[in-house]
Amino acid sequence: MTRKSRRLVLIASAVAVIGVAVGLVLFALRGNVSFFYSPTEYAEKAPAPGTRLSVGGLVKNDTVVKGADKTVTFTVTDTNKDVRVAYTGLLPDLFREGQGVVAAGVVGADGWFRADSVLAKHDEKYMPREVADALKKQGVWNQGEKK
Amino acid sequence: MIVEIGHYALVLALALSLVTGVAPLIGALRRDGALMDVARPAAFAQFLLVAGSFAALTWAHIASDFSVINVIENSHSMKPMIYKVSGVWGNHEGSMLLWVLILAVFGGAVAVWPRFMPRDLRALVIAAQSWIAVAFLSFILLTSNPFARAAMPPIEGNDLNPILQDPGLAIHPPLLYIGYVGFSIAFSFAAAALISGRIDAAWARFVRPWILIAWIFLTLGIAMGSYWAYYTLGWGGFWFWDPVENASLMPWLAGTALLHSAAVMEKREALKVWTIFLAILAFSLSLLGTFLVRSGVLTSVHAFATDPARGVYILLILVIFIGGSLALFAWRANELKRGGIFAPISREGALVFNNLLLTTSTATVFVGTLYPLALEALDGSKITVGAPFYNYTFVPLFVPIFIAMPIAQMLAWKRGDLLGATQRLVFAFGCSLGALAIFAWWHGAPILSIFMAGLSVFVMIGSFADIIGRIFGRGVSGGTALRRAFGLPLSAWGTAIAHAGMGVTLLGVAATGWGVERIVTMHAGDSYQVGPYALSVQSVEPRKGPNYSEVVAIINVKRGDRMVAHIEPSKRFFQTRRMNTTEAGIVTLGFGQVYVNLAEEMKDGAVDARLYWKPLVSLIWLGALVMALGGALSVLDRRLRVGVAARARKALPPGVQPAE
Numbered sequence: 001m002t003r004k005s006r007r008l009v010l011i012a013s014a015v016a017v018i019g020v021a022v023g024l025v026l027f028a029l030r031g032n033v034s035f036f037y038s039p040t041e042y043a044e045k046a047p048a049p050g051t052r053l054s055v056g057g058l059v060k061n062d063t064v065v066k067g068a069d070k071t072v073t074f075t076v077t078d079t080n081k082d083v084r085v086a087y088t089g090l091l092p093d094l095f096r097e098g099q100g101v102v103a104a105g106v107v108g109a110d111g112w113f114r115a116d117s118v119l120a121k122h123d124e125k126y127m128p129r130e131v132a133d134a135l136k137k138q139g140v141w142n143q144g145e146k147k
Numbered sequence: 148m149i150v151e152i153g154h155y156a157l158v159l160a161l162a163l164s165l166v167t168g169v170a171p172l173i174g175a176l177r178r179d180g181a182l183m184d185v186a187r188p189a190a191f192a193q194f195l196l197v198a199g200s201f202a203a204l205t206w207a208h209i210a211s212d213f214s215v216i217n218v219i220e221n222s223h224s225m226k227p228m229i230y231k232v233s234g235v236w237g238n239h240e241g242s243m244l245l246w247v248l249i250l251a252v253f254g255g256a257v258a259v260w261p262r263f264m265p266r267d268l269r270a271l272v273i274a275a276q277s278w279i280a281v282a283f284l285s286f287i288l289l290t291s292n293p294f295a296r297a298a299m300p301p302i303e304g305n306d307l308n309p310i311l312q313d314p315g316l317a318i319h320p321p322l323l324y325i326g327y328v329g330f331s332i333a334f335s336f337a338a339a340a341l342i343s344g345r346i347d348a349a350w351a352r353f354v355r356p357w358i359l360i361a362w363i364f365l366t367l368g369i370a371m372g373s374y375w376a377y378y379t380l381g382w383g384g385f386w387f388w389d390p391v392e393n394a395s396l397m398p399w400l401a402g403t404a405l406l407h408s409a410a411v412m413e414k415r416e417a418l419k420v421w422t423i424f425l426a427i428l429a430f431s432l433s434l435l436g437t438f439l440v441r442s443g444v445l446t447s448v449h450a451f452a453t454d455p456a457r458g459v460y461i462l463l464i465l466v467i468f469i470g471g472s473l474a475l476f477a478w479r480a481n482e483l484k485r486g487g488i489f490a491p492i493s494r495e496g497a498l499v500f501n502n503l504l505l506t507t508s509t510a511t512v513f514v515g516t517l518y519p520l521a522l523e524a525l526d527g528s529k530i531t532v533g534a535p536f537y538n539y540t541f542v543p544l545f546v547p548i549f550i551a552m553p554i555a556q557m558l559a560w561k562r563g564d565l566l567g568a569t570q571r572l573v574f575a576f577g578c579s580l581g582a583l584a585i586f587a588w589w590h591g592a593p594i595l596s597i598f599m600a601g602l603s604v605f606v607m608i609g610s611f612a613d614i615i616g617r618i619f620g621r622g623v624s625g626g627t628a629l630r631r632a633f634g635l636p637l638s639a640w641g642t643a644i645a646h647a648g649m650g651v652t653l654l655g656v657a658a659t660g661w662g663v664e665r666i667v668t669m670h671a672g673d674s675y676q677v678g679p680y681a682l683s684v685q686s687v688e689p690r691k692g693p694n695y696s697e698v699v700a701i702i703n704v705k706r707g708d709r710m711v712a713h714i715e716p717s718k719r720f721f722q723t724r725r726m727n728t729t730e731a732g733i734v735t736l737g738f739g740q741v742y743v744n745l746a747e748e749m750k751d752g753a754v755d756a757r758l759y760w761k762p763l764v765s766l767i768w769l770g771a772l773v774m775a776l777g778g779a780l781s782v783l784d785r786r787l788r789v790g791v792a793a794r795a796r797k798a799l800p801p802g803v804q805p806a807e
Contacts, residue, residue, distance in 0.1 A: 009491045021507045028539035036529035070666050090746045
């Protein structure tokens, strides 16, 4: 093989691998990323049942109900709109009423948001950034600017 | 006083690194020996100054000097000694000081080792290294001074974040930083090659041990971080595709590619330009990782107090170094001479294939990590890119790497025989088919897990096929085989062992498919079956610790009627910081683990808990240890120690040819 044809083989295989990778990335980005909505956006955009997304805000006071077989229901609010969330499993450390939370899951047909993962804040300083932003929009969060 | 000396030493180090960045560079360009000779003592002095500064901060932490803001915010006089010391880097300022310390250690090391290295190359490498030091020393001094004093010193400190009060803090950051910063040497070598316009096999021989060292430590650092997250966060997972994890994975992938392309350069003088590019890429990704983790664009356990000024400064460093080095690359790369040619089916060809897949998979991780940030900057919508994205992109790209690994080891340099290579792997392939059948029969598991497990067996056995072929031939006695085994270069063993380590890790990952998970409400006296083990709960009770209170479950782990282990998972609450931590109850049985994680609330003497049986899970991290061992063997290979060969040549009288 000449230097030229060797280089051609190299370039062809590089193009093939990169092409496959680009295809995979585009495919994966279409189906496997989820948007983050604040409860207000959730109400405005009214995502179709079955859509995967994350909802973040504060856990509304007096809404946490622990049902049978480890199912917990609670309401996430940004003080403007509410989203009702159902979650089966263990709640994370520091999940509290009145505290910030991010729930990831699927929009249910019955108006419930079925979460398959729930994240709470890590410590007293840290609020999930998405939640802080969502709350700032409603003007109810002013401690978010860390020093 | 000591604190001020530490601060002053850091300022001196900055001044000195400015000099070291300029004088040897001019010396190398003008062929001025005196200026080039500034490099070695200056690199050494830089190391001493930064080490002194680091020692001063450590002293302040050990002595609990609460007039220093950094100590107030991160320490407590009652904290155990190990956390007083590791607390030095358990915060933003201290961790950056550790970063610079490791940079200075590498700079000092390259000043003395290898002993025989062209004077101008060493001068240029140290100069480039010093420019990195200038950037980060000024970053510390201008935006994150760890030595700042408080106007009103309090009596007691705020204590270290409880999540960080773990032996992991003593090990994980230093290992990871040695890996990250180690790639700075490869970067400096690349810059030196571009500036001088000279690059050859000898260059690759000088730089390869440094790449290997960085790679070994990065491998260990990532594995340690993964295990730490696994046992401390209580989610039972070992990898979350969290941006912070990706930030360490990207330099690892690029570094692995670099390691392999440098091997091609050393043996065959091919892929010069590409190797230089990868050296720049690996360190750029390390810098990017530092930026992502330290700037506060991401929120994670790693983001300490964030400050926009810091983010902007690191971004500036990032732009200058990546932009500058790529500009230098674009300008000078054409001057580098082209190297040896090779057929597509050859060892070189296989390594090019490896590089292609590794860099492409780096790119997919890059897209997954930065796409959400870019999208938010563009139209404000927030998205999450999670594990499914990487399962569809990263995993399919990695499968061919695993398949190609043993085959590539069998191919000859320059022109290889693919059919012959695959024929010699028939045994390994047979074993993997056998394993596949066993795994398929063993419990129900997703097809993908069974396939991955079979592949891992192929990799583990296939990695040694070449060595075994070289040791045992037809009619070779045991003694000869042993002699041959010792006669093989260490790097051959290193390659085989490191590749097998990848297989071991893959098996551990595949086995997650056989895992068992249960969520229960635990009462004293209950018994639960997870996998082959029964967990019998002795009691669930509140308990008091030295600086926390906890809910603890005391559990006996039984197999049949035999008790095999005892675990006490707990959930701790730290009053000072009003924070919870999870102490998962973990016991390693064989290579698998029983893992119990409690919820925080205890009601009516019962507590919710997650129970896991994770077969072969420890192989994930043991595989990384095996990989590091393989890397270490390669570093120790005599052929990489250039000095040895040079001395051996000198020892021979002129005119005498060394016998083969």
